Amino acid sequence: MKILISHPSGNSNVRAIVKGFLTQGLLYQFHTSIAVFPNNFWHRIAGLKGLGDIKRRSFDSGLKAYTEAYPIKELGRMVASKLKMNSLTKSETGVFCVDKVYQNLDKKISKKLQQAQKEGLTAVYAYEDGALETFTVAKALGLECIYDLPIAYHTLLQELLHEEALRKPNWAFTLGGGINDSVEKLERKRKELELADTIIVASDFVRHSLPEWAKKKKIIQSPFGTPFSSDQLVLKEKNDNKKLRILFVGSMTQRKGLGDLFDAIKLVDPSKVELVVLGSLAAPISFYSEQVKFTYEPTRSHDKVLELMRTCDVFCLPSIVEGRALVIQEAMSQGLPIIITANTGAEDLVKPEETGFLVPIKDPKAIAEKINWFLANRNKIFQMGKNAKELADTYSWDSYASKICSVLSSQEN
Template sequence: MKVVYTAPNKSHHYIYALGLLKANILYRFVSGFSRFSPRAKQAELAPKIRRADILQTIYIACLKFKLPDFLSRKIAYLAKIEQDLACKKYVKDCDIFLFYNGSGLSSCAYAKKNGVITIVEAVNSHISFQEDILKTEYEKLGLVWKPSYQKEKERRIKEYQEADFILMPSEFVRSSFIQMGFAKEKLLKIPYGFNKFQASNHQVVKDNTKFTVLFVGSISVRKGLRYLINAFNDLKHPNKQLVIVGPTNHDTGIADLSLSSDIVFRGVLKGNDLEDAYHNADVFCLPSIEEGLALVLGEAIASGLPIIATTNTGASDIISDGCEGFIVPICDDKAILSKMQLLADNEELLTSMKQAAKFKSKDLPGWDVTTSNLVNTLTTIFNEKKNSR
C-alpha cells in the first residue's frame, strides 16, 4: 500500500506523515509548509517530502506584514492549488490519496480515474455549517462578517463531495457533516493525540484561597470568550480570578464588555509559564463557538483541571459530561455560570472532578496512538477495496 499525503502547514500533519513513514506506506508527502522555517527540517521525512510552498510562503509574509486581507486570502487559495498540482504527478502511482481540505480537488479527480482511494481531511466542521454559526454571531455583535474566500469555499465543498471518504478529528465535526446530508459511512473519525507537559523539577505554589478560572486560546469571536467573561462577572465568590492566555485577534468579540481587575490578560505563554498557568487554576473553560478538536483540552486534563467546554470544541471526545467536567451549549453564559458556580461552591465536587481529570489524563491518547489508528484505518479501507474486486 502506498499513500500520498498533502497539507499546507506543519500542525499535526508532519506527525501524520511520520506515522505513515514508520508504517512503510508513505509514498510522497507534499508539504506547503515553508522550507525557510527552522521548523521545516525533518531528516526522517527528507526522502519522501516534496515542497509546494512558494505561494504559502508568500501568504505567511502577507500576514506578517499585514497586507490587505483580500490579497492574503487570494494567495492562500492559490497556495492550495499549487499543492494540488504538485500532487498530480504522484497520485497515479499510489493506492490512497489523503489531502487537506482545499489542497486536492484536481488530483482527487485524477486519482479516482486511476482507481485510487481518495480521502479529504477536514480539521473543522463543514465549511457551510461553521460559516452559518459565525455569521450569526458576528451579526449579533454588530461586527462586519467576512465570509470565506468564495472560490475556496466552493472548492472545499466540491472536495467533500468528490472524495471517497472524509477524515475528521471529533464527533462535533462528524455531526456537522451528518447535518449537511453526508452518509455516516463516508466519515472517518480519528481524534488527535495529546501532548502532556514534560516532567520537570519546576515547582508551583498555588494560592488555595483563590478560585481561578483559566482560558487558553485566541481572543476572538470564534472562541466565544465574551460568554465566559459575562459568566465570570456574575460568579459569586469573594476571591475569584479569570486568567486569559493567548493572542488578540482583530475582532475580539469583547470590546463592548467591562473588564474588572480580577480578569487578567497574560498574552501568549509557553513552557514553564504556560504550565504554571494551568497548575495555578481550579477550572479550565473553553467557550468556543466552533473548532474541530481543541488540543488545549488535553493540556487541561493532564493538569488535573475540570473542564467547562461547549459542544462545539470536540470536548465529548475527551471528557464525560458530569465526570471530568461539563459540556454546555454554545453562546450560553448562563450555562457556563451555572457550572462554574457549582464548582466554586462545592469543594468536594471540585476535588472529585480534579481527581477524575488526573485519572482521565492517563488514558488520553498520545500521537503514537493516533497515527496507529490512522494507519489501521487506511489499511482497512485499502483491504476492503482489494477484496471487493
Template sequence: MNKTNLIFSHPTGNANVRALADGFLENELLFKFYTCIALFETSAIYPLTTIGMFKDLRKRIYRTNLKPFTQSHYIKEILRLASEKTGYKKFTTHESGMFSVDKIYRDLDKYVSKRIQSANGVYAYEDGALQIFEKAKSTGISCFYDLPIGHWRAMREYLNVERERNPEWAETLINFRDSPRKLSRKDEELKLADQIFVASSFTANSLKLFPGKLAPVHVIPYGFPDVNNKRTYLKNYNRPIKVLFVGGLSQRKGISYLFEAIDKFRGQFELTIVGKKATDTCGILNSNLRKHTWIPSMDHTSILKLMQSMDLLVFPSLFEGFGMVITEAMSQGTPVITTERTCGPDFIKNGENGWLVKAGCLQDLETKLEQILIKPGILSSVGNEARITASQRPWSVYSNLLSITIKNILEKERV
C-alpha cells in the same frame, strides 16, 4: 501496484499532521509527504529556530526519519510569513492577498496534483484537496479527505443565531467572509472524497447538513500530548482561582460568554487570555481585554507550561472541529470546562474528568463556575482524572488507528 503508496499533503503542518506523518511512515504507508516548510534537526537553519522571529518555525519541525519522504514547496509560504511579520497585511488579505492562506493552500494543491502518478492513495485536507482529488479520480487513485472543522453550512446555521444575539461581537465572526467560490470548493472536495476523516463526533454530525450523498465518515479523535506527571494542586484556595483561555479571539470561540461569566464573580477568578484578535476594531473585545491579562501570542511549549500554573481552562466554543487546547490542558492536569460543540463529548465525562456546558448558555457556564467556587478542592480530583484520560490516548493511538484504517481500505481495494 502491490505496495501501498500514500501521498500525504498539508501546507502548514501542526501537531496532528506531524503525528499522522509519523504514523503513515511507521505503518509503511507513506510514499511522499508534501508541505510548504519542513525542518529537521539536521537542517542548516535549524539552530535559528531558537532566535526571536524564527521561533515560529519550530512548528514546522519534523522527525528526522521523515526527511527522505518529505518535499517542501516553500517560497510563497516564506513570503506569507515575512509579510505577516513585517506588517504588510494587504499581501495576506483573506482570499485575495497574493500570499493569503487560501492562496498558499491552493498553490500546494496544484503542485501536488502534478506529482501523484506513483500513488494508490492521497490524503489531503479541506481547502487544499480539490486539484489533487480531481487528478486522482482521473487515474483511479483513492481520495482520503480530512475535515478538521465542522461543515460550513452548520457553522453558518449556528453562528447566524449568534450574530443576531450578540451583534456587537459580529465583526469577529470572520468565517462569514468566505466567498461563494471558496464554499463551492469545499463542497466539490467533499463530493470527490472516497473516505472522510474527522476528529470529533460534533464534526461528523455537522456533515448532516451537506445536501448530497457523502463517502463514509470515520471519527478518529486526535491524541494527547505527553502527560505531566509532576502536577501539584493547592490544598487551600485563599486566592482567586486562575482561569485560562487559549484560542483565537472570536465569538466563534464563545469568548463573550467567558467575559460575562467572569465579570459576575468579580475578584473571585483571575483570567488570563492567550490568542490573537480576529479584528483590531471590535470595541467590546478591546475593552474586555483591558480588564484581564492578555498575551497575544505564545509558543506551544510555553502554553503547556502556562497551563500547568492554571487552575482551570474555560473553552466555551460555539463551533469547533476539535479544540486541541482541551486535550493539551487535560494532559497537564488542568481541568476543562467546554461545550458540546468541541471534542469535549468524545473525552469528558461531565463532573469526573472535566465539565460540559451548553454552547451559548451563559447561565450554564456561570453555574459550573459557581460550583467550583463553592468546592474548589474538586479541581484537583478532576484534574487528576483528566491526566488519566490523557495517558490512555497518546498521539500514537490516533496515528496508528487512522493508518490501519487506511491500510485496510487500500488492501481491500487491491483484492
C-alpha cells in the same frame, strides 16, 4: 496501499499521521511548503533574526527521503505577515494569503500524480481547502481520495457564525474569515468533499456536521492525541483561600465563545473569581477590558503556556464551532478540570463532576452556574484535576494515527 499526503504547514495531527504512514509502510511521499531537517538549508536559516518561526516546521529525520517542499508561497506569507503587509495576505485575494498557499501546493501535486501512479501510488490524502486539484486528477486515474476535515463542515460553520453575528453584533468583527468566505471558496469545499472516497474526522461534532449525502461515504473517526505528555508531572494542591482562577486560552474571538464567558463572569462574585485570558487579540485590548475585568496574558512559548495553566484552577472554552480543540487536552494534562461546549469537539472528555462539565453554546448563565459549582466545591477540584490529567493521558498521537492506518489498510483488503 501507498499514500501521498499533503499539507502546507504540517501541524501536530499531520505530523502524527505522516509518521504513522511511514511506520506502517504506507507512505509514498509527503508534500509540504517548508520542511526543516537537521542541517538542511531551512534548519540553518531558522537561526536568523525574525525567522525563528521556521523551526516549527521541523520533522523527524526519517521523513527526509519522502518529503518534497514548495516554499515560495509560504515563505512569502510568513514575511508579509511579519512586515504587516496585509494586502498581500488578505483572505482569498492576497498573493501570499493562506488560500493561495494551499492551492499552490494542491496544483503542484496534481501534476505529479500520473508518474507517481506508475511508481506505485494508490491513494492521496489531503486537507480541506487544499484537495480539489489533487482529487480531480486522482479520480481520473482511479486513485483513492482521502479527505481530512479538521473543523465542522462549512454549511454548519457558516450557519453558526452568522447566528453569532446577529446575536452579538459588537463581536461580529472577531468571527474571522470563515464568515466572509466567497461563494467560490465554499463551492470548492463542496467539490472536495464530493470527490472524497474516505473522510477523516477527529470528533462527533465534525462527523455530525457533514451533509447527509456525505455521511454515506466511508468515515474514519479518530480523536487527536494530547499535545503534551504529562507522565512525569506531579500535581500540587492549590490554596483554596485565593480567588478561583478560570483560564481561557485561544484566539480572543466569539467563535471561541469569549463573549459568552465575559457575560458569565459578570454573573459571579468578582471577589471570588479571577478570569485569566491568554490569546491573540482580534481587537485592541480596550475592546475587551471595557466589557469585564480580567487578567490578560499575551501569547508565549509552549512551555510557558503550560506553566501558566498550572497556576489556574479551571479551564473554560465555550466555543461556538471547532473541530477538536487540542488546548482542552493540554489544559487537562496540567491538572485542570474543564467547562466546555460539545461544539469544541471534545465532548468525550467530559465526565460530569469527575473531569468537568459540558454547557450549551450561547449560554452564559450555564457557564456561571458551573463556575459557582466549582466555588462551592473547591475541595473537589484537585481530584477532578487528577482525573482530567489521567483521562487526557489516554489519548496519544500514536493511537490517533494507528486507528486511521489500520482502517485504511483493512479497506484496501
